[in-house]
Amino acid sequence: MIDDLYRRPSFVDLISRSLQNYPDRVAFSTPTGDLTYDEVRRLISRVAFALRDAGVKPGDGVAMIAPNRPETFAAVTAAQSLGARYTPLHPMGSLADHVVVCTDAEISTLVVDAAQYADHGAALAAELDPSPRVLLLGGGSGSDVLAGPDTDGVIPSVARESDVALLGYTGGTTGRPKGVMLTHRSLATHLYLTVAHWQLPTELRFLGSTPLTHALQGIVPPVFHQGGSVVLTKGFDPAEFCETVRKHRITATFLVPSMIYVLLDYIAEHDVDLSSLQTILYGAAPMSPDRLEQALEVFGPVFVQFFGQSEAPNTVTTLSKQDHDPRRPERLASCGKPHPTLDVAVLDENDQPCPVGELGEVCVRGPLVMDGYWKQPELTAETLRNGWLHTGDVGRFDADNFLYLTDRKKDMLITGGFNIYPREVEDAVVTHPEVSAAAVIGVPDPKWGEAVTAFVVRTPGATVTADELVALVRERKGPVHAPKRLEFLDALPLTPLGKVDKKELRARFWGDRDRAVN
Numbered sequence: 249m250i251d252d253l254y255r256r257p258s259f260v261d262l263i264s265r266s267l268q269n270y271p272d273r274v275a276f277s278t279p280t281g282d283l284t285y286d287e288v289r290r291l292i293s294r295v296a297f298a299l300r301d302a303g304v305k306p307g308d309g310v311a312m313i314a315p316n317r318p319e320t321f322a323a324v325t326a327a328q329s330l331g332a333r334y335t336p337l338h339p340m341g342s343l344a345d346h347v348v349v350c351t352d353a354e355i356s357t358l359v360v361d362a363a364q365y366a367d368h369g370a371a372l373a374a375e376l377d378p379s380p381r382v383l384l385l386g387g388g389s390g391s392d393v394l395a396g397p398d399t400d401g402v403i404p405s406v407a408r409e410s411d412v413a414l415l416g417y418t419g420g421t422t423g424r425p426k427g428v429m430l431t432h433r434s435l436a437t438h439l440y441l442t443v444a445h446w447q448l449p450t451e452l453r454f455l456g457s458t459p460l461t462h463a464l465q466g467i468v469p470p471v472f473h474q475g476g477s478v479v480l481t482k483g484f485d486p487a488e489f490c491e492t493v494r495k496h497r498i499t500a501t502f503l504v505p506s507m508i509y510v511l512l513d514y515i516a517e518h519d520v521d522l523s524s525l526q527t528i529l530y531g532a533a534p535m536s537p538d539r540l541e542q543a544l545e546v547f548g549p550v551f552v553q554f555f556g557q558s559e560a561p562n563t564v565t566t567l568s569k570q571d572h573d574p575r576r577p578e579r580l581a582s583c584g585k586p587h588p589t590l591d592v593a594v595l596d597e598n599d600q601p602c603p604v605g606e607l608g609e610v611c612v613r614g615p616l617v618m619d620g621y622w623k624q625p626e627l628t629a630e631t632l633r634n635g636w637l638h639t640g641d642v643g644r645f646d647a648d649n650f651l652y653l654t655d656r657k658k659d660m661l662i663t664g665g666f667n668i669y670p671r672e673v674e675d676a677v678v679t680h681p682e683v684s685a686a687a688v689i690g691v692p693d694p695k696w697g698e699a700v701t702a703f704v705v706r707t708p709g710a711t712v713t714a715d716e717l718v719a720l721v722r723e724r725k726g727p728v729h730a731p732k733r734l735e736f737l738d739a740l741p742l743t744p745l746g747k748v749d750k751k752e753l754r755a756r757f758w759g760d761r762d763r764a765v766n
Contacts, residue, residue, distance in 0.1 A: 260413075276478050294397070295394065311353065337349065409432045486514035489501075494520070560618065590613070607644050683706060704717060
């Protein structure tokens with residue numbers, strides 16, 4: 249049939265073929281032992297057949313909560329191989345959050361790690377109507393998807409590239425959470441782009457300390473595609489990170505900016521050997537150019553930045569190692585250049601291209617982009633209007649086609665009639681050598697409407713005062729940007745994904761108001 253002749257592989261097909269290419273190589277290293285590529289392939293097959301026998305079929309919603317272990321990766325891949333749509337539940341999320349997500353996603357199967365989340369899974373299933381089937385990772389019971397016989401059968405290939413492979417939720421900080429529908433087409437495109445542009449080392453030993461149910465799930469397949477291995481840790485701890493890099497001679501890893509800040513502060517007071525690192529991927533949140541310059545001094549030219557969002561995951565633009573050039577410090581504020589596979593534009597309010605240097609909304613189109621928001625047709629139409637994904641990010645292009653993000657449109661605050669993008673203030677604050685991190689929000693003010701308010705984490709032993717930092721911002725950005733209030737914190741609150749939790753910072757000031765503007 250002509251459809252078969254031009255059939256493009258699903259995301260799971262790409263994973264399966266990678267595992268077949270390097271059967272004897274180590275795929276995962278864990279504290280309890282190593283698994284080869286062939287062992288991971290057989291594990292995925294075994295779980296897939298167990299899910300199928302339990303009743304999972306194409307189009308079903310499968311959610312999972314589990315820690316960083318190879319079985320987690322296997323269960324996600326197995327569900328997707330059957331044509332089911334996978335919804336991750338973050339281990340740090342609350343029961344109430346998980347109920348909202350599972351209800352909206354119409355989850356019919358819940359997979360939970362038996363050792364850590366069996367009770368949580370049972371409580372979650374009891375809250376849902378209809379109650380989903382609960383399957384366990386481990387535990388040896390009749391519902392254990394790992395208890396079936398080993399098999400040399402191939403990983404099922406039921407999924408089509410148009411099937412929704414990942415239904416991930418975003419935007420839950422305010423209002424109704426949005427289920428982002430990513431098809432096998434989107435995830436396969438992501439894999440192609442990462443292999444082409446992430447500059448991963450030839451000798452690839454990747455340290456995975458972020459959640460395998462979330463961001464790391466999209467990074468493991470490109471590592472396998474290149475025959476690399478993944479060393480898993482339960483989470484991020486700077487001491488454990490440094491020791492793991494030294495012990496395993498790690499050559500690549502992924503860190504969000506907040507992790508890099510913690511790591512830099514740790515390295516400043518400890519003797520560590522991180523000389524094996526050749527690539528540090530970072531993204532998910534803006535990084536201060538000054539702290540990035542500091543990181544380049546510590547680690548050398550190993551950084552690769554990627555920019556994307558849930559609706560167009562991770563690979564809209566890349567700032568390469570070569571473009572992290574301290575001789576061009578202004579470029580450290582960029583998120584890089586668009587990939588040739590995608591159309592990326594900065595558009596005005598009428599969806600017309602903005603001139604070079606002019607601010608507008610960053611918009612994307614191409615095979616990476618989501619199919620829409622689950623059961624939200626009006627929001628989908630608004631976000632995907634006129635043939636573009638409207639990201640909600642404000643940015644500009646320079647004459648060399650580098651993209652610079654100013655902030656999120658929704659994060660803009662208005663003070664005294666002036667539009668202020670918090671990142672501009674944050675970047676000014678962290679230029680001070682005694683500042684580790686900063687977050688800026690607007691708070692209600694009877695005179696200004698919203699008052700620029702900064703929360704700052706100082707480096708160990710720092711003595712810089714609030715007045716000094718306010719004066720620094722005034723000098724660099726002008727009086728409108730200068731914080732009306734500045735508060736020191738031991739650490740910024742973070743979301744489960746490692747981003748600064750501005751919802752928590754705003755809650756003290758905005759309370760239960762319906763609109764976080766004044």
